[in-house]
Amino acid sequence: xxxxxxxxxxxxxxxxxxxxxxxxxxxxxxxxxxxxxxxxxxxxxxxxxxxxxxxxxxxxxxxxxxxxxxxxxxxxxxxxxxxxxxxxxxxxxxxxxxxxxxxxxxxxxxxxxxxxxxxxxxxxxxxxxxxxxxxxxxxxxxxxxxxxxxxxxxxxxxxxxxxxx
Amino acid sequence: xxxxxxxxxxxxxxxxxxxxxxxxxxxxxxxxxxxxxxxxxxxxxxxxxxxxxxxxxxxxxxxxxxxxxxxxxxxxxxxxxxxxxxxxxxxxxxxxxxxxxxxxxxxxxxxxxxxxxxxxxxxxxxxxxxxxxxxxxxxxxxxxxxxxxxxxxxxxxxxxxxxxxxxxxxxxxxxxxxxxxxxxxxxxxxxxxxxxxxxxxxxxxxxxxxxxxxxxxxxxxxxxxxxxxxxxxxxxxxxxxxxxxxxxxxxxxxxxxxxxxxxxxxxxxxxxxxxxxxxxxxxxxxxxxxxxxxxxxxxxxxxxxxxxxxxxxxxxxxxxxxxxxxxxxxxxxxxxxxxxxxxxxxxxxxxxxxxxxxxxxxxxxxxxxxxxxxxxxxxx
Numbered sequence: 158x159x160x161x162x163x164x165x166x167x168x169x170x171x172x173x174x175x176x177x178x179x180x181x182x183x184x185x186x187x188x189x190x191x192x193x194x195x196x197x198x199x200x201x202x203x204x205x206x207x208x209x210x211x212x213x214x215x216x217x218x219x220x221x222x223x224x225x226x227x228x229x230x231x232x233x234x235x236x237x238x239x240x241x242x243x244x245x246x247x248x249x250x251x252x253x254x255x256x257x258x259x260x261x262x263x264x265x266x267x268x269x270x271x272x273x274x275x276x277x278x279x280x281x282x283x284x285x286x287x288x289x290x291x292x293x294x295x296x297x298x299x300x301x302x303x304x305x306x307x308x309x310x311x312x313x314x315x316x317x318x319x320x321x322x
Numbered sequence: 323x324x325x326x327x328x329x330x331x332x333x334x335x336x337x338x339x340x341x342x343x344x345x346x347x348x349x350x351x352x353x354x355x356x357x358x359x360x361x362x363x364x365x366x367x368x369x370x371x372x373x374x375x376x377x378x379x380x381x382x383x384x385x386x387x388x389x390x391x392x393x394x395x396x397x398x399x400x401x402x403x404x405x406x407x408x409x410x411x412x413x414x415x416x417x418x419x420x421x422x423x424x425x426x427x428x429x430x431x432x433x434x435x436x437x438x439x440x441x442x443x444x445x446x447x448x449x450x451x452x453x454x455x456x457x458x459x460x461x462x463x464x465x466x467x468x469x470x471x472x473x474x475x476x477x478x479x480x481x482x483x484x485x486x487x488x489x490x491x492x493x494x495x496x497x498x499x500x501x502x503x504x505x506x507x508x509x510x511x512x513x514x515x516x517x518x519x520x521x522x523x524x525x526x527x528x529x530x531x532x533x534x535x536x537x538x539x540x541x542x543x544x545x546x547x548x549x550x551x552x553x554x555x556x557x558x559x560x561x562x563x564x565x566x567x568x569x570x571x572x573x574x575x576x577x578x579x580x581x582x583x584x585x586x587x588x589x590x591x592x593x594x595x596x597x598x599x600x601x602x603x604x605x606x607x608x609x610x611x612x613x614x615x616x617x618x619x620x621x622x623x624x625x626x627x628x629x630x631x632x633x634x635x636x637x638x639x640x641x642x643x644x645x646x647x648x649x650x651x652x653x654x655x656x657x658x659x660x661x662x663x664x665x666x667x668x669x670x671x672x673x674x675x676x677x678x679x680x681x682x683x684x685x686x687x688x689x690x691x692x693x694x695x696x697x698x699x700x701x702x
Contacts, residue, residue: 201375239370
């Protein structure tokens with residue numbers, strides 16, 4: 158299993174996750190992507206969602222389940238996940254671009270409008286990304302959430318950014 | 323001679339929780355710590371904890387520490403800092419060095435929450451400056467705000483190794499690789515994922531072979547291990563590094579418990595020799611309790627729950643809590659401990675803790691009398 162061997166989830170492992178949204182739901186607009194694949198005792202995501210879209214239940218080691226029709230893609234769960242395993246992807250952003258919301262606890266934060274490198278799960282640069290939003294309110298407790306626009310085909314690959322220069 | 327109802331040795335998460343649980347029931351508590359500040363490792367933990375809301379999930383360790391300290395203060399717990407407990411004697415007397423003087427403390431009950439020390443690994447060059455433990459690095463970067471080096475090789479991929487690697491990146495260092503002798507990543511996949519997407523390789527079945535340098539670490543050589551732990555010739559790889567960080571697990575700091583005459587069990591899953599204790603956290607010596615890493619290496623979240631158990635048990639023994647009320651409070655703690663020790667990462671600890679609490683039951687392979695504390699591996 159790539160996760161145990163290399164610390165990265167393969168696309169096959171990801172697609173098997175109970176919270177993985179359907180292609181139909183992804184085509185409708187912003188939706189949460191929960192990349193949590195191990196049964197660890199943890200459930201803050203469940204309380205974070207005001208729509209009741211995420212369920213862990215009992216036992217607390219259950220993998221999160223997603224009621225995809227309830228998810229609005231608001232992204233409030235992103236900063237709540239202690240494992241930083243939650244993202245929001247919007248495949249409908251434009252004809253050519255998708256957006257990815259990702260947690261990033263590194264200073265200095267990028268600026269809105271800045272061009273950065275889009276990195277995949279292995280930290281490899283896969284495309285250029287444009288910073289659309291940088292959110293860091295007190296309720297996120299020092300886990301800023303960055304929204305970037307990327308070419309659509311990289312929406313399921315980009316999970317991190319690197320500032321240039 | 324100073325007297326107290328309960329002396330708690332060690333003001334980390336377990337000791338703080340024990341002091342709070344006992345003091346809030348009306349027990350007079352003295353909390354003793356050798357450091358200048360209480361909190362143990364909590365103030366190095368700048369990451370958000372796992373768990374459920376009941377055990378501070380999503381809250382950073384530093385903020386949990388601040389909360390516990392304000393509880394301790396509000397409850398009027400006496401805190402004795404810069405004080406080393408060097409001995410434990412009959413009638414629950416402690417020998418304490420404070421201000422270079424020997425003070426004696428006479429306690430009704432004692433809760434030992436002394437924590438753990440880091441395991442080291444001997445390899446050629448391991449005494450060079452720049453080879454250091456993960457705890458030291460966490461203190462430097464997160465408490466003292468000093469970066470110990472620019473390029474780091476991390477040895478060990480348990481949660482401590484993964485979390486400290488991430489915090490090194492946050493502090494501005496480069497982590498050239500995390501090496502792990504086992505064929506799989508030891509800690510949580512999500513911690514590994516955070517490192518990987520920041521470009522840090524995690525090399526399983528790989529260990530450190532040598533550190534080299536004139537006056538300090540300049541180079542590290544790693545080597546691949548085969549399935550029988552033999553180094554595979556030709557797989558050596560050299561890195562330019564100025565720090566080699568060892569994150570190889572912890573061993574309970576058990577000297578005082580030995581000195582008190584507690585019976586021990588050797589349980590590798592819990593870090594080695596651990597004092598046998600019951601579900602109240604009481605050892606085989608009446609009136610002496612243990613909690614946290616001393617009672618088996620786990621996490622801060624489980625340490626706090628164990629501390630609570632000891633504090634409740636002492637309050638009950640002294641008549642501050644009725645049996646019914648103590649039972650109600652303990653059941654709530656057992657439930658949270660069971661949660662924290664569930665799942666594939668928690669299973670081994672759960673089983674080991676059950677063995678520790680019910681050694682006789684284990685031998686007879688009889689079922690457990692009640693759903694007691696469960697157990698697993700380390701650090702969230």
